Amino acid sequence: MKRYKLLLILLDALLIDLAFFLALCLRVDFKIPPNFIIAFRNNMLVIPFIQIGVYMLFNIYSILWQYTSTKELFRLVIAVIIGSTGALSFGTMIGHLLPRSVYIIYLLIILIFMAGSRISIRMLYRLLKDETLSLRSLFGKEEASLKKRLMIVGAGEASSILIKELQKEFYGENDIILAVDDDRRKHHANIHGVPVRGTLPQIPELAQKWQIDKILIAIPSASKKRIAEIIKICNTTSCQLELVPPLSQTIDASFGLKNLRRVSIEDLLGREEINLDNTQLQTYIHSHTVLVTGAGGSIGSELCRQIIDLQPKKLIIFDIYENNAYDLQNELLQKGVSKELLEVIIGSVRDKDKLRYVFAKHQPELIFHAAAHKHVPLMESSPEEAIKNNVFGTLNTALLAKEYQVKKFILISTDKAVNPTNVMGASKRICEMIIQALKGSSTEFAAVRFGNVLGSNGSVIPLFKKQLEAGGPLTVTHPDIIRYFMTIPEAVRLILEALTFAKGGEIFILDMGEPIKIMDLAKNFIKLSGLELGKDIDIKITGLRPGEKLFEELLLNEEGLQTTSCDKIYIGQPMELSFEVLLEKLEVLQASLYDEETLKAAIKDLVPTYTYTPQITHHQTQVI
Known part of the structure; x- marks a missing residue:
């Protein structure tokens, strides 16, 4: 680029002197008197410096003239006029002024020279470009650009x-x-x-x-x-x-x-940005103490990021996994969040004594309960852990919220809670039942139910990324399996929006859009990674895992559906549940933790729509 500019400057210097000489010759009909020759010699050494100096002030040499437009040409004309005026002023100052008509003729000639040279550059570029295209067609890509x-x-x-x-x-x-x-x-x-x-x-x-x-x-x-x-x-x-x-x-x-x-894969969802009513949200969050359980997870950490923007009095980051909590704390501090606004506490929702200590010390006014085990196959092999963490962790947190008169309690639920075929989904349905049974207390309990979130820990996209980095294949459990998807920020915005609608006992259901085939997701992921399916990488069908469904649902038949002022949030009709009866069944559940058959029978008694699906095995995997 520097060579390009230098060549233009040298060309302009030659054209300026040539234009000045031609102007003088035309003025005197090519018969130049000796005194004019002396004046010309004194002018020709300085005028290029004046003219080119003006061009530089107008950034003429920063323009790529092969793409010139009328705007750039107009800038050039103005620079030429000002430069020519400078040349006239210089001749007047040094006392070697040629006839004024010479400068007028010079102006006309230099305008033609400058515009013509720039247009010539553009035409030459087009000619060479067309020639390159011809070479491509004649000799192929090997001989082309x-x-x-x-x-x-x-x-x-x-x-x-x-x-x-x-x-x-x-x-x-x-x-x-x-x-x-x-x-x-x-x-x-x-x-x-x-x-x-x-x-x-x-x-x-x-x-x-x-x-x-x-x-x-x-x-x-x-x-x-x-x-x-x-x-x-x-x-x-x-x-x-x-x-x-x-x-x-x-x-x-x-x-x-x-x-x-x-x-990105997120672009394929085609979901519009959600604009939150921050004014209404701030009435709930601004200057209030907010507790987020499971704050180090995908949803919990994004909740913390968006809550901190609403200026809470204090944000309590509560998580059992210290590495995630530490990373989130550092991230928020690096963004300029005051250390006094954050309280990072390592602990488990299973530990009611630890929770009571947190409630007594910090007096949270809002709770977002995101702590949960969520991996379906793992919870099938360790069902007691899903019950202890998801069910009794929620019960501990909810009872303390009621005892300490927390204003609002929002449970993060899942579409797997609807007609569950796995322990994880059934455990989250029981969590919803706990929330609904506590309706009527001074704390307004509600749950938010949605499908999969792209990019969350352990979800399909991070799995595809790891498989891609390892050279493949990408694994899909069934060619027809479909899931609802939304992005993590979108899910969290809707959770926060649902907070403003909560009155007690509701299950808010987020509009997840159209379900997506995991097979299509895998194919698009390969495509967007710049690879070709079947050539660079394969997709392998591995068979449905224990407790896995071909499709998920968002609503129980008896729940009905009500609209809200947000077109992406619906309300499932609250169900009447006796908290005393529920507690009795939970006691049976707790006593059955370490006997799998008894435990699943107790889950079935609590969640009649729960069905156990035996593992579907495939003796041969299919490679696509």
Whole structure:
């Protein structure tokens, strides 16, 4: 780039002196008097410095003239006029002033020279580019440019900025071939020299025709649902995918190539951002003491991040696993959170005495109960641990919340609690029953039920990442298994929103959108990782695990469904439960912990919809 600038400066110096000489010759009809020759000699050494100095002030040498537009040419004209005025002023000061008409002629000639040189650069670049394309078609990729061939999706403001940024890479690795847009009025137009050639449904056809290597999606104003649709179209090609994030995050003074990112699995969900009513939430959280159990986990830690933004009086981070709690504490402190706002406590919800100590000392006013064992296969092999931690941990925390008159208690539940086929899901249904049975106390108890969250510890995406890093294969338990998914931040925003609706005994059910086939998720994960299924990596069908269902449900038949003012949160009708009867059954459950058959019978007595599914085994795994 420095050589490019230096060559332009030398070219301009020659053109300036040539223009000045031609202006003088034209003025005197090519018969130059001796005194004019002396004046010309004195001027020709200094005028290039004046003119080029003005060009530098106007950043003329920062413009890539192969992509010039009228805006850049106008800037050049202004710089030329000011530089010529400077030349006239210099001649006046040193007393070697030539006839004023020489400077007027000089201005006209230098304008032609400067504009012509820049336009010539642009034409030469286009000619060489077309020649390169011809070589590609004649000799193939081996003989052609090694640059990646790009397609831009979108022909709006973001695409314009993106193309200009890419074109600044004078020796860059990208070659922008075309753009596509559904607005047919833009077809056959050019964006900084890049042609707009078709619509979005034509992406696969155009990608093949023009041998595209990478597709950049540059429609930050589009809804997430629309972006997901575009990604699905692009996924039918073999191209790499990148995108410009939403408008609010990108189109600003600092927008550039750094904003581009790889398409992620989250983008395929097509779920819109949830805007919380922070004003209402702050009335509950601002200047209040908040306790989050299981705070080191995926949901618990995100709860802490979002709660701290609402300025609580104190945030109590309670977790049995000290490493996660320590990492979360450091993360919040590094973000500028005051150490006095945080209280990190290592302990288990099974330990009622430890919990009582925490309640007595800190007097929490709001509780988000996220502590739980959640891994279905592990809890099938250790069912007593699911009951001790999930059921009796919830009972301990809830009874102390009632005793210490906590204002609100929100249980984090799961769709696996509906018609459960595994101990983990059944244990969470019992937790919901505890919350519902405590309805009517001074503490407003409620539960929030939702499906899988992408990227949570132990979930499918981190598993796929590890399998990918190990060289594969990716494992899927059944080709038809489906699950509901949402992102961790979205789930937590809805949990916080549900807090404002809680009156006591409700089970809030989050709108999870459409269920997704895990097989499709695995295929998309491979695609977005830049690999090819069957060539670079395989998918292996391993068979359903103990307690695993092909699909999950979000609602019991008898619960019904009510809407709220938030279109993504629904309320399951509270069920009438006797806390005394429930306690009696829980005592039987506790006495059965270490006899698996008796334990499952006690679970069945508490949760009639619980069914035990024997392990489905496959003698041979299937590789796709």
